[in-house]
Amino acid sequence: xxxxxxxxxxxxxxxxxxxxxxxxxxxxxxxxxxxxxxxxxxxxxxxxxxxxxxxxxxxxxxxxxxxxxxxxxxxxxxxxxxxxxxxxxxxxxxxxxxxxxxxxxxxxxxxxxxxxxxxxxxxxxxxxxxxxxxxxxxxxxxxxxxxxxxxxxxxxxxxxxxxxxxxxxxxxxxxxxxxxxxxxxxxxxxxxxxxxxxxxxxxxxxxxxxxxxxxxxxxxxxxxxxxxxxxxxxxxxxxxxxxxxxxxxxxxxxxxxxxxxxxxxxxxxxxxxxxxxxxxxxxxxxxxxxxxxxxxxxxxxxxxxxxxxxxxxxxxxxxxxxxxxxxxxxxxxxxxxxxxxxxxxxxxxxxxxxxxxxxxxxxxxxxxxxxxxxxxxxxxxxxxxxxxxxxxxxxxxxxxxxxxxxxxxxxxxxxxxxxxxxxxxxxxxxxxxxxxxxxxxxxxxxxxxxxxxxx
Amino acid sequence: xxxxxxxxxxxxxxxxxxxxxxxxxxxxxxxxxxxxxxxxxxxxxxxxxxxxxxxxxxxxxxxxxxxxxxxxxxxxxxxxxxxxxxxxxxxxxxxxxxxxxxxxxxxxxxxxxxxxxxxxxxxxxxxxxxxxxxxxxxxxxxxxxxxxxxxxxxxxxxxxxxxxxxxxxxxxxxxxxxxxxxxxxxxxxxxxxxxxxxxxxxxxxxxxxxxxxxxxxxxxxxxxxxxxxxxxxxxxxxxxxxxxxxxxxxxxxxxxxxxxxxxxxxxxxxxxxxxxxxxxxxxxxxxxxxxxxxxxxxxxxxxxxxxxxxxxx
Ligand SMILES: Nc1nc2c(ncn2[C@@H]2O[C@H](COP(=O)(O)OP(=O)(O)OP(=O)(O)O)[C@@H](O)[C@H]2O)c(=O)[nH]1
Ligand SMILES: [Mg+2]
Numbered sequence: 001x002x003x004x005x006x007x008x009x010x011x012x013x014x015x016x017x018x019x020x021x022x023x024x025x026x027x028x029x030x031x032x033x034x035x036x037x038x039x040x041x042x043x044x045x046x047x048x049x050x051x052x053x054x055x056x057x058x059x060x061x062x063x064x065x066x067x068x069x070x071x072x073x074x075x076x077x078x079x080x081x082x083x084x085x086x087x088x089x090x091x092x093x094x095x096x097x098x099x100x101x102x103x104x105x106x107x108x109x110x111x112x113x114x115x116x117x118x119x120x121x122x123x124x125x126x127x128x129x130x131x132x133x134x135x136x137x138x139x140x141x142x143x144x145x146x147x148x149x150x151x152x153x154x155x156x157x158x159x160x161x162x163x164x165x166x167x168x169x170x171x172x173x174x175x176x177x178x179x180x181x182x183x184x185x186x187x188x189x190x191x192x193x194x195x196x197x198x199x200x201x202x203x204x205x206x207x208x209x210x211x212x213x214x215x216x217x218x219x220x221x222x223x224x225x226x227x228x229x230x231x232x233x234x235x236x237x238x239x240x241x242x243x244x245x246x247x248x249x250x251x252x253x254x255x256x257x258x259x260x261x262x263x264x265x266x267x268x269x270x271x272x273x274x275x276x277x278x279x280x281x282x283x284x285x286x287x288x289x290x291x292x293x294x295x296x297x298x299x300x301x302x303x304x305x306x307x308x309x310x311x312x313x314x315x316x317x318x319x320x321x322x323x324x325x326x327x328x329x330x331x332x333x334x335x336x337x338x339x340x341x342x343x344x345x346x347x348x349x350x351x352x353x354x355x356x357x358x359x360x361x362x363x364x365x366x367x368x369x370x371x372x373x374x375x376x377x378x379x380x381x382x383x384x385x386x387x388x389x390x391x392x393x394x395x396x397x398x399x400x401x402x403x404x405x406x407x408x409x410x411x412x413x414x415x416x417x418x419x420x421x422x423x424x425x426x427x428x429x430x431x432x433x434x435x436x437x438x439x440x441x442x443x444x445x446x447x448x449x450x451x452x453x454x455x
Numbered sequence: 456x457x458x459x460x461x462x463x464x465x466x467x468x469x470x471x472x473x474x475x476x477x478x479x480x481x482x483x484x485x486x487x488x489x490x491x492x493x494x495x496x497x498x499x500x501x502x503x504x505x506x507x508x509x510x511x512x513x514x515x516x517x518x519x520x521x522x523x524x525x526x527x528x529x530x531x532x533x534x535x536x537x538x539x540x541x542x543x544x545x546x547x548x549x550x551x552x553x554x555x556x557x558x559x560x561x562x563x564x565x566x567x568x569x570x571x572x573x574x575x576x577x578x579x580x581x582x583x584x585x586x587x588x589x590x591x592x593x594x595x596x597x598x599x600x601x602x603x604x605x606x607x608x609x610x611x612x613x614x615x616x617x618x619x620x621x622x623x624x625x626x627x628x629x630x631x632x633x634x635x636x637x638x639x640x641x642x643x644x645x646x647x648x649x650x651x652x653x654x655x656x657x658x659x660x661x662x663x664x665x666x667x668x669x670x671x672x673x674x675x676x677x678x679x680x681x682x683x684x685x686x687x688x689x690x691x692x693x694x695x696x697x698x699x700x701x702x703x704x705x706x707x708x709x710x711x712x713x714x715x716x717x718x719x720x721x722x723x724x725x726x727x728x729x730x731x732x733x734x735x736x737x738x739x740x741x742x743x744x745x746x747x748x749x750x751x752x753x754x755x756x757x758x759x760x761x762x763x764x765x766x767x768x
Contacts, residue, residue: 019662019738027476058607082607083626084760094629096610097603099656106476108654120631124613127633238472248489253522261521267486267635272472296517299668303520309472313485313518326493350631364636367493424634433640438633 025101028234029108031126033153034135035145036114039166041092043135043204044111045076047226050211053100054079073205080111093118095125104230114145119398120350123152123438127424130234131160133225134185138171138201142184148383150185151400154192155346155440157420160234161189163199164225169206173216191386198232200225238309242335243271243279244414244422246366247328251315263294263315264324266367269421271332273316274307278333281324282412287333292317327368329412329422337412337422338443343405344378345439346416347395347427354394355403355427355437363407363439365425371408372427378402395437402442416440477663480655481514486635487614487651488518491596492525494639495647498596499589502528502555503536504544505714506671507600510660511651513669515598516551527554527592531585533577534561535717537691543672556592558584576719586622589646596639596647604656608760615639616648624648626760661737665730676733677710677725688721 032040045062048054058079065087066074080096081087092113100107110125126132132153136146153161163185171177182199189197200209201217202225208214211226223231245266252262273279277290293305294315308314316330324330331337343363349355355374363372380392380401388402395401416423427437474482491498500515502508515524528548532541548555560580563569569580589597603610613629615637630638639647652660664671682689682705683698692704709722710733727733 019658019734024475026473027479080607080610082610082760085627094611094626096607097654098610099604099654101656101658106659121629124631124633128635235473248486249493249519251519251522255522258521265489265518267482267489294520296520298666311474311479311482313482313489315520364638367490421634424636426633426636426638428638428640432642433638435630435633435638438631 025103025105026235027106027108028131028229028232029110029129030131030133030229031095031110031122031129031158032112032133032135033122033126033149034114035137035140035143035149036091036116038114038135038137038140038146039077039164039204040114040133040135041077041080041096041111042075043133043164043166043202043210043225044096044098044109045079046204046207046210047109048079048098048100049076050207051100051102051226076204091115094121097125102226102230107229114149116145116148116398119148119152120348122149123156123348123350126152126156126158127438129156129158131162131229131232132158133162133164134197135164135166135204136181136185138165138167138174138177138181141181142188144383146185147188147386148398150188150194151192151381151383151386152348154189154194155348155400157417157440159194160232161194161197162225162228162232163197164202164204165199166202166204168201168208168214168217169203173201173208173214175217175219178220188386198222198228200228238268238270238272241270241272241310241419242337242414243273243277243330243332244269244337244419245273245314245316245330246368246422247324247326247330248367249326250324261317262321263292263317264330265313265315266330267313268308268310269366270310270419272307272309273314273332275305279316279318280331280333280336281322282329282331282337283339283410284323284328286320286322286324288322289319290316291319327366329366329368331412337414337419339410339412340443341407341410342375343372343407343413344442344444345403345405345425346442347401347403347437347439349395349397349399349437351429351434351436352397353429353434353436354396354399356394360430361405361436362428362430363405363411363425364428365411365413366422368411369428370411371430373406374403375406376404378404403439405439413441413443415443477659477666480659481517481663483635483654484511484514484651485518487637487649488515488524488598490635490637491598491639491649492519494637495596497592497594498526498598498649499529499556499592499594500524500526500598501530501600502544502548503530503714504540504547504672505600506660506664506675507602507652509547509669509671510655510664511598511600512547512551513667514651523552526598527556527594529556529558529585529588529592529594529597531558531581531588532560533581533716534559534564535577535693537672537674537711537714537717539674540672540714556588558588560584574718577716578719582622586620589622590620594646595641596649598649598651600652601650602652602655602657602660612650612653614650614653616650617641618646618648620644622646658734658737661730661734665734672714674711674714676730677708677728679706680709680722681705682707682709682722689724690719690721691717693717 062078096111112122112125178201202209249265359374379388414422423441425439681692683702710725
């Protein structure tokens with residue numbers, strides 16, 4: 001079977017950027033959100049299709065199945081709904097990860113399910129996203145699941161939210177329908193700590209304002225969805241953050257070539273580290289200095305570095321021979337993380353077993369796993385009003401609320417809003433190892449008191 | 456040699472502290488390798504000599520340098536592998552000083568534990584020797600080179616994929632996987648499949664191979680080979696059972712986009728003799744690599760999902 005080979009001389013400047021191994025572009029991770037059937041998978045399919053990221057055999061399969069089902073248009077959702085059960089039921093059950101690139105950016109797109117039963121899969125897809133793409137069906141407006149996903153987006157600290165008011169073709173591309181929905185979303189977004197949303201009127205099915213500008217919305221002069229994704233400023237600025245690196249593994253070759261090498265391997269979760277940086281090992285509390293940063297880069301590049309930053313994976317060598325192992329956190333000595341033995345956090349329950357007062361769990365935070373006891377259920381989030389309600393007797397599957405935990409031993413954490421990677425944790429069942437809940441640390445006044453746990 | 460004019464490509468890397476996307480993918484994969492080394496007793500990396508497994512091993516070596524990766528390699532040899540790939544496999548293992556376990560489908564056929572299929576395809580026969588190898592060596596984590604962009608069922612899989620004693624994947628019972636907190640807890644008899652390349656696309660893999668100057672088996676580049684046509688693919692003539700009567704052997708200039716069992720891995724006609732030419736070809740290609748070249752995935756719409764449920768990768 002012959003493949004098409006492109007003539008390098010005929011490449012446009014932008015195509016050159018796509019294929020050149022040396023050309024640099026950044027990575028944007030985004031996740032869809034919104035209620036069931038609002039068109040998330042169709043929109044993802046449309047983005048892939050209109051950026052020419054769908055390959056012929058995939059498209060053939062989608063067109064064949066759509067024809068067999070008597071559809072007028074190819075059902076682009078079939079590009080991402082890859083499981084048999086999903087295609088049979090016409091809904092998304094689990095996150096699909098899809099990829100596309102433009103000369104400016106590479107995109108990792110998590111297409112998440114809207115159905116309430118699969119909220120845990122939505123949370124999975126959204127947890128690593130820098131941008132949430134929330135869909136609303138123009139005919140139905142904001143629904144309970146839209147609010148739930150908006151709340152999850154806010155809790156996960158996703159700073160960028162883009163709203164696609166979809167199925168505009170079914171409301172005659174009405175401007176008033178669009179502005180009504182956008183106003184309500186803006187108001188709700190404020191409730192869950194999201195400052196700004198960009199909204200675009202689209203038809204995922206027909207392609208209006210997704211990649212190409214629509215002739216049906218002369219009243220709209222904002223960007224198309226892709227234009228927005230291409231230009232939105234995302235990404236952290238490690239230079240402003242406190243340095244953190246959970247120790248994953250201790251590297252000791254004990255070889256003839258490296259008899260005494262001892263390095264601490266990890267992925268920098270925030271900030272910048274340099275040779276000479278004073279660090280603290282938490283929770284033990286030793287302080288020492290970084291004397292070497294090793295990272296195997298490209299061929300010919302020296303392994304030893306002067307500095308490194310989030311989210312690079314590196315190996316640190318330290319001035320003193322200390323007892324450091326997996327589970328420890330290496331922090332900037334001047335701005336260490338907070339050591340706690342009691343913890344207050346917002347949790348999203350991901351298991352069909354509800355979370356109850358006095359449940360024994362494992363708490364996985366950074367690279368540490370410690371025992372934990374649920375000492376309090378503080379409040380629960382009402383999905384209709386997005387207000388915090390009174391303490392529940394238990395937090396059921398897909399429930400979101402505040403809890404308190406007592407830990408088996410102290411761990412070093414950050415407030416989730418300040419540092420996602422060192423402020424997040426999982427609750428794991430000691431019985432069967434299942435992931436029960438996802439947690440986001442809230443460092444409140446009384447718990448920040450360093451010695452409170454000693455009392 | 457195809458050249459890309461580097462000078463015309465502006466580099467924006469230095470300006471801020473945002474990682475280039477290949478560096479980002481590299482850092483993520485290295486993080487996954489170290490998580491597994493830290494959390495499991497006996498990890499194993501599936502190494503066939505194919506490009507994805509070569510890339511995996513390259514990243515594993517980076518993850519633990521200057522020490523060796525702290526795990527064994529395993530290959531399930533169908534008995535129909537390309538000889539140059541096996542040579543490449545053994546030379547790589549030798550060079551890195553690692554340990555390789557080979558599970559041979561042929562042994563299973565010889566002593567009757569497995570029966571040759573009428574179509575001669577051996578890919579489906581790999582599951583049993585794979586699972587036996589996992590049990591025999593008590594491996595608890597198994598690195599595979601699967602990428603989510605390969606196929607729509609793979610697009611749904613987690614980085615850590617829990618498997619029962621049948622090696623089976625249950626897409627409805629996948630664990631939530633948040634942030635970079637991978638939960639590898641499993642019961643005795645279960646194991647975890649780990650996919651460090653989950654977020655790499657085929658183009659990413661090739662661009663990285665070029666950037667890192669990673670060596671691959673020669674059949675990934677255009678060469679002249681005796682092939683014949685079956686099911687719309689160019690299959691390699693050889694001892695494994697092809698060609699049948701009525702299938703004419705011709706000499707063509709071809710290359711392979713994936714390497715696997717000779718009975719079901721097709722070559723594509725190509726003039727791409729080096730990595731930069733391959734990148735241009737991949738970018739210009741209008742067929743996914745598995746669709747074009749793997750017969751066993753084409754059987755049904757849900758072929759891959761079904762095989763994953765049966766314990767295949
Ligand atoms: N008329 C019209 N129909 C649309 C549009 N977008 C999606 N649809 C249809 O709406 C239905 C649901 O679309 P999906 O993309 O599967 O919805 P979803 O949000 O992914 O659903 P879940 O993943 O199950 O939550 C399908 O029949 C689509 O063809 C649109 O812009 N206009
Ligand atoms: Mg969907």
